[in-house]
Amino acid sequence: MKYHLITLGCPKNKVDSDGIEMLLRSANYRPTERQQDADVLIVNTCGFLEAAKEESIGVLQELGRRKRKHQILVAAGCLVQRNGAEVVKRVPKVDGLLGTRRWMEVLELLAQIRGGKERRRHERYMMLGDAELAGMSYLDANHAPALLGDPAADFMVAMPRPPVTAGSAYLKISDGCNAPCAFCTIPSFKGKLRSRPLEAIVDEASALVAAGARELVIVAQDTTDYGRDRGEPNSLPRLLTTICNRTDDRLRWVRLMYAYPGHVSDELIEVMASQPKIVPYLDMPLQHGDPRTLRRMRRPSRLEMVYDHIEKLRAAMPEIALRTTFIVGYPGETEEEFQGLLDFVRAIEFDKVGAFTFSPEPGTPSAELPDPVDDEVKQERYARLMETQQPISLRKNQAQVGRMLEVLVEGEGKIEGSNDPLLLARSYRDAPEIDGLVLVPGVRGVASGEMIEVNINGAMEYDLVGEPLIAEVFSSKRSTPIALS
Ligand code: SF4
Incomplete structure (x- = not known):
């Protein structure tokens, strides 16, 4: 079958x-x-x-x-x-x-x-x-x-071990969400937060490492709320520490996604900074950068808190790569509010930014809000946001040139217009599927899931270029240069 x-x-x-x-x-x-x-x-x-x-x-x-x-x-x-x-x-x-x-x-x-x-x-x-x-x-x-019923409880305890792709695996620590974001349908069909038992997650982490995972990507609707439903709010630091301590050295990277502003505690930052397996990377979707829009979104709107998080994260981990996501064209978003978002983006200088144009989802409070933003204006604001971020991302990537980075090989490609090989890899700065790559031209024969060290010698807005430090991974010489900005 x-x-x-x-x-x-x-x-x-x-x-x-x-x-x-x-x-x-x-x-x-x-x-x-x-x-x-x-x-x-x-x-x-x-x-x-x-x-x-x-x-x-x-x-x-x-x-x-x-x-x-x-x-x-x-x-x-x-x-x-x-x-x-x-x-x-x-x-x-x-x-x-x-x-x-x-x-x-x-x-x-x-x-x-x-x-x-x-x-x-x-x-x-x-x-x-x-x-x-x-x-x-x-x-x-x-x-x-x-509707969700009890079967969920079994899943929470014993999830079948998923396969590992190119040395990386997602590890889901909870399902559902307690946040009241006005645009989001997820809590309406996923229900409230349900955290998996810590031991079940750690067992699964060990099994994934035994199956070849060099990287575990921690996911949930809100990873930083882990444990609240079990009467143990702010349990994420303990969970991360246990995963790091109970897995062997084959596990190199633990990556944290979907952090919620306000749930990023000092203890979490301390654990991230002190555990060598936890990569200095944080995905914290902020959705907007103007307090008025954030209030209508029913999101935390005290920007001082976000600035405080970022300052502490950068002080504890100077190499940290910060990723966020924004929604543009939310109902009632004035040009002034949008400018507030652009100012925020310039002030924080995130390493990576994703963006969506708002679309009203039936059944959510946002769908009932007055003053919708025209589609044309949404698209234009989206383009302006990305134009604002691109030079920042490029500058952040250029700052990597000259660094030696360990990368996880994802596969092989080809340089456009030639037959020269190209290794596709990721550094700690890139989450799978959503961030950029480290391109290593002139190299073939390194298996997916292997980790090698590369010297970064080029930077583009989204991707980096590097050459390997280990001579034996070379099997051909690059003859076509990659265009770098
Ligand atoms: S935190 Fe994320 S999943 Fe939860 S309600 Fe807000 S947008 Fe939806």
């Missing part, structure tokens, strides 16, 4: 997909890249933003269009949890639905679908484990916690 699994959305979804894959493999399913060869087609959907929803529906419809009679099509993940009814309506070929905290029931679901082939379609949906989900009548925020 073969499966074809497509994962959309964020790293948290990727972790769930890894779990689904492990379960399928344990039942002797094998992966296939080709849809036509698969017995089971699964799409782990994203439902965070309207555009992501449409992409998920589009992928499902495309699979449904080409689906053969014996094949089973399953929609899983956030969009299903958020609006299973719409998935069923728009993708009539779908055979099964799996909510976000029920992916561990994938094998039961497949068995039920097979057993119910002769039944009428709506009955088949009703068998899929979540009557409310399948009943196509839900979802509102109040309903979600009851």
